[in-house]
Amino acid sequence: MQTRKTRISSAPCIHDGQYAEEDITMEFLPISKQDMDKRGWTQCDFIYVTGDAYVDHPSFGHAIISRTLEAFGYKVGIIAQPDWRDKNSVTSLGKPRLGFLVSAGNMDSMVNHYTVNKKKRRKDAYSPGGMVGLRPDYATVVYCNLIKQTYKDVPIIIGGVEASLRRLSHYDYWSDKVKRSVLVDSGADILSYGMGERSVVEIADALESGLCVSDITFVKGTVYKAKTTENLCDFIKLPDFDAVLTDKRIFAESFRIQNDNTDFVTAKTLVEKYKEKLYVVQNPPAAPLSTEEMDRTYDLDYMRDYHPVYKKRGGIPALSEVKFSLTSSRGCFGSCSFCSLSFHEGRVVQARSHESILKEAVQMTEDKDFKGYIHDVGGPTANFRHPSCKKQLTKGTCQGRQCLFPAPCPNLTVSHQDYIALLQKLRNLPKVKKVFIRSGIRFDYCMADKDDIFLRELCAHHISGQLRTAPEHVSDTVLTLMGKPKNSVYQSFLKRYERINKKTGKEQYVVPYLMSSHPGSGLLEAVCLAEYVRDMGYIPEQVQDFYPTPGTVSTCMYYTGLDPRTMKHVYVARTPHEKNMQRALIQYKNPKNYELVKEALLKCARSDLIGFDKTCLIAPRQFAKNKRKTDKKGVKR
Numbered sequence: 001m002q003t004r005k006t007r008i009s010s011a012p013c014i015h016d017g018q019y020a021e022e023d024i025t026m027e028f029l030p031i032s033k034q035d036m037d038k039r040g041w042t043q044c045d046f047i048y049v050t051g052d053a054y055v056d057h058p059s060f061g062h063a064i065i066s067r068t069l070e071a072f073g074y075k076v077g078i079i080a081q082p083d084w085r086d087k088n089s090v091t092s093l094g095k096p097r098l099g100f101l102v103s104a105g106n107m108d109s110m111v112n113h114y115t116v117n118k119k120k121r122r123k124d125a126y127s128p129g130g131m132v133g134l135r136p137d138y139a140t141v142v143y144c145n146l147i148k149q150t151y152k153d154v155p156i157i158i159g160g161v162e163a164s165l166r167r168l169s170h171y172d173y174w175s176d177k178v179k180r181s182v183l184v185d186s187g188a189d190i191l192s193y194g195m196g197e198r199s200v201v202e203i204a205d206a207l208e209s210g211l212c213v214s215d216i217t218f219v220k221g222t223v224y225k226a227k228t229t230e231n232l233c234d235f236i237k238l239p240d241f242d243a244v245l246t247d248k249r250i251f252a253e254s255f256r257i258q259n260d261n262t263d264f265v266t267a268k269t270l271v272e273k274y275k276e277k278l279y280v281v282q283n284p285p286a287a288p289l290s291t292e293e294m295d296r297t298y299d300l301d302y303m304r305d306y307h308p309v310y311k312k313r314g315g316i317p318a319l320s321e322v323k324f325s326l327t328s329s330r331g332c333f334g335s336c337s338f339c340s341l342s343f344h345e346g347r348v349v350q351a352r353s354h355e356s357i358l359k360e361a362v363q364m365t366e367d368k369d370f371k372g373y374i375h376d377v378g379g380p381t382a383n384f385r386h387p388s389c390k391k392q393l394t395k396g397t398c399q400g401r402q403c404l405f406p407a408p409c410p411n412l413t414v415s416h417q418d419y420i421a422l423l424q425k426l427r428n429l430p431k432v433k434k435v436f437i438r439s440g441i442r443f444d445y446c447m448a449d450k451d452d453i454f455l456r457e458l459c460a461h462h463i464s465g466q467l468r469t470a471p472e473h474v475s476d477t478v479l480t481l482m483g484k485p486k487n488s489v490y491q492s493f494l495k496r497y498e499r500i501n502k503k504t505g506k507e508q509y510v511v512p513y514l515m516s517s518h519p520g521s522g523l524l525e526a527v528c529l530a531e532y533v534r535d536m537g538y539i540p541e542q543v544q545d546f547y548p549t550p551g552t553v554s555t556c557m558y559y560t561g562l563d564p565r566t567m568k569h570v571y572v573a574r575t576p577h578e579k580n581m582q583r584a585l586i587q588y589k590n591p592k593n594y595e596l597v598k599e600a601l602l603k604c605a606r607s608d609l610i611g612f613d614k615t616c617l618i619a620p621r622q623f624a625k626n627k628r629k630t631d632k633k634g635v636k637r
Contacts (some may be wrong), residue, residue, distance in 0.1 A: 013415030025597035026301050028056055030068055030077040031309070032092060035405035044077040045069075046204070047096040049143050050160075051107035051112075051135035051308055052126040052318075054080040059322040061106055061160050061196075067300040068197050074098075074204055080307075084136040087149045094206040096154060098207045100147050101200070102188065104139035106318070108549060109209065110174045113137060116545040117576065120172060125321070129314030135636050137174075140166075144186035154211035159192040164344050165551035167193050167223045167282060168258055168272050169244045171251070172561040173548040178245050178559075181272065181280045183223055189213045191223040195330065195345060197297055198286040201496055212225065217294040220264070227277040235281075236261065248560040249567070255556045255565040262343055264288065265396030288331065288348045289541030295356035298327065304363075321375075323439075324364055326357055328422065329379035333388040333403040334442055336472075338518065338546065338554040341380050347397045349384045354422050358429070361624075365431040372433030374426060383441045383454070385419045388412055401563075405483045408448040416446075416454035427461060437462045443493040444485040452500060459497070460504045467497065468542075470513040473521065474532045481520040481563060481570060482554070511541060516582040517573045518546040523581060523604050530585040530597075530617055531609075543586050545579055588617045 023336050031054060036044065041386060046069060050062040052496045057063055066076040067521070077096075082089035090100075105126055107114065112135070113121060123130040136142040140162050147156060164183040168418055183191045188277065190213065194200045199221035206216045217224050229235070236257060238244075244251045254272075261267040267284040274280065304323070307314040331349040332341045364370060376382070387393060388403040389411040403409050427435045437458065446455060471490040479486060501508050514533075516526060533539060540592070547554040557563055557570045573579050581600040584593035601609050609617045 005322045026303065026309050028303055030093065031080065033306065033600050036077065036093065041075055044093055044096045045074040045098045046101055047077045047079055048101040049082060049090060049147070050082060050105055051109055051139040053128055053316045054078045054307045055316050055319050056305060056307070057322065058298050058302055058327065062103060063158065063302055064297060065101065065196055065200055067302060068201065068297065068412060069204055070202055071300055072204065075481060082132045082146070084142045084146055087146055090147050091150055095151055098204065099157055101153035102140060102143045102158045104162035105135065105160065108162045108165065109135055109137060109139035111549055114174060116547040125318040126316065128310040128316060130317045140182055141186045144188050148187055154190040155207065157190045157192060157200070158186055158188040159196050159200070161344060163191050164193040165340050165549070167191050168270070168280060169241050169254065170550040171555055172550070173546070178251065180241060180274065182221070183225060183280055184274060191215060192221060193223060194221050194285055196221065197289065220283050223282045224282060226279045226281050229271055229279055232269060232271065232281065235271050236274040236386060238270055240273045249562065250565040252556055252560040252562045252567065259343065259553060260399050260565065262346060263396040264346065266399065275464055279480050285346060288346060288350045291351060291353050294350055298352055298356055298360060324370060324374055325376035326360060326374060326381055328357055328377050329385055332380040332384060334381055335402045335483055337403065337481060339551055340549060340551040343378065343551040348392050349387050351385045351510045354425060357422060358425055361429055363425055365429065372431060374432060375436045376436060376438040377426060378437060378439035380443050382437050382439045383416060383419055383445060386413060402483060404442065404444050405485065406480065412448065414445070415446045416449055420454055420457055423457065423462060435462055436464065440468060440470060444489050447489055447493050453633055455497065455500045456504065459501050459506060459508060463508060466509050466511045468511050468513065472513065472515045473518065473529060475525040475528055477522065478518055478525050481557065482518060513542045513544065514540055514586060515544050515546055516586055517579045519554055519570045519572045521573065521582065522571050523600050526582040526585045527601065527604050527606055533586055534617060539587055539589055543583060545583055567623045594618060594621060
């Protein structure tokens with residue numbers, strides 16, 4: 001087993017509240033009884049069951065949670081990707097003393113398995129060698145039911161993205177149904193939503209103290225089941241599940257309440273009734289981590305590699321995407337409608353200190369595979385390094401108002417100084433040749449900053465020919481529903497970017513991410529987007545059909561046809577054929593899309609875009625078929 005020497009300097013000890021100061025040998029957490037024997041363990045305190053392969057790196061949720069518990073003195077074992085057809089697959093480490101932790105993995109298992117067209121994916125980046133089929137659909141529910149077949153009396157705590165976004169009633173795109181809280185369907189005892197470090201330690205401490213799992217109802221950032229609401233105070237009663245199930249307007253109203261209660265300062269307890277003596281209770285979110293706590297989390301004793309058992313099978317592809325990247329922040333105040341980040345991580349940005357990031361970067365440069373390139377320094381949005389305003393940490397985020405949309409809030413703190421300083425320090429490290437930014441920047445936040453320094457630094461040092469941005473669309477109607485700035489803001493950004501590149505003497509381009517079939521986008525809006533692509537002069541690499549995933553405003557629009565923020569009707573492209581036409585319009589140069597593009601243009605009465613003029617998208621195919629090619633000598637062939 002791979003090991004390395006280290007000193008614990010930041011891991012708090014649960015017994016006395018002090019930090020341990022002893023030399024230990026770092027190693028992967030146990031995945032077998034033999035590993036437990038080597039550590040002298042007869043029993044794990046917790047066993048973490050995950051749908052991902054075991055990668056001991058802070059970009060993987062199971063690594064953060066298990067190492068956090070370890071730092072607080074708990075013994076944690078890992079069962080990665082158990083065979084859900086064999087109930088014995090969850091018994092390999094025996095019975096845990098305090099409980100099972102269950103997660104589907106870094107992604108919702110259905111998103112992991114299926115494309116937006118509901119076709120099976122050919123690769124799973126979180127499995128050995130990219131192999132598919134190593135986790136079940138709806139993995140959280142399946143794993144919990146598997147555990148209960150053998151360990152009926154052991155507490156089960158579920159978490160991760162899948163559980164977090166399905167914590168209350170939700171629309172499930174793959175079955176085209178409204179589903180119950182995953183806490184009900186899984187039979188688990190507690191659901192930890194959000195990032196989970198705070199709540200999982202509180203749960204562990206409560207179980208360690210002897211509390212029955214059914215009495216652990218006080219932890220922020222958790223959801224639990226109750227037989228009555230008599231002991232609750234200051235809560236909001238959501239519509240009953242039966243009403244949400246049968247009435248789309250009520251579903252939208254319920255989602256709006258949920259979406260309005262994601263802030264750790266202002267959120268209320270939410271209660272959803274399923275039947276007599278069955279209520280699902282969501283406590284307010286846990287507080288965001290301070291800079292010191294973020295540093296501690298990322299300074300835990302990670303091996304920063306996949307477990308050696310995967311080496312013969314080609315390793316874990318997902319690690320290569322993050323192995324030489326640095327997480328500098330969490331949370332996002334951008335609040336795009338199609339993104340679940342605000343529902344999962346919250347709108348308050350939490351950042352690591354420069355010292356912590358630089359320490360990790362230096363450690364990274366010692367890796368034998370490091371070639372001098374740091375691939376990314378960022379988070380959900382790379383250029384967010386602090387809360388959006390001074391009020392957020394004491395008064396919470398504003399309900400019914402966003403920080404950047406429809407225009408930047410007057411209270412918005414606009415500054416890139418801290419991020420610029422961090423990037424400068426990183427690129428000056430020995431062995432570092434280049435520091436890239438790949439996690440994306442908010443161009444509207446850049447435009448709110450009147451100083452050119454950040455964009456100059458970005459163009460001069462942190463991109464290589466191309467800057468990836470996410471305008472998503474050009475129709476202001478669609479952009480408004482997306483929670484994105486008007487197209488004019490993006491166009492202004494492009495001009496500014498071009499001007500700064502000229503000053504730096506570099507020829508660099510912008511690669512836009514575009515989305516088709518988002519609620520509000522009909523064929524007319526898709527044609528406008530196609531014309532924009534035509535005028536760009538090239539087909540963008542990244543085009544994404546809107547994918548309805550749990551926990552987003554856009555998914556609520558898709559299911560109900562209503563914008564939950566205004567309750568106004570929204571047009572939705574639902575049929576696969578129309579969605580294919582919208583996507584084909586953006587990729588109109590592909591010969592395979594010809595008939596779809598032609599059909600869409602005729603439906604929109606835009607036959608003016610069929611012809612030989614440079615403004616046309618496609619040529620008349622019949623003419624092209626009848627026209628015989630001639631060689632250079634004029635001979636027909």
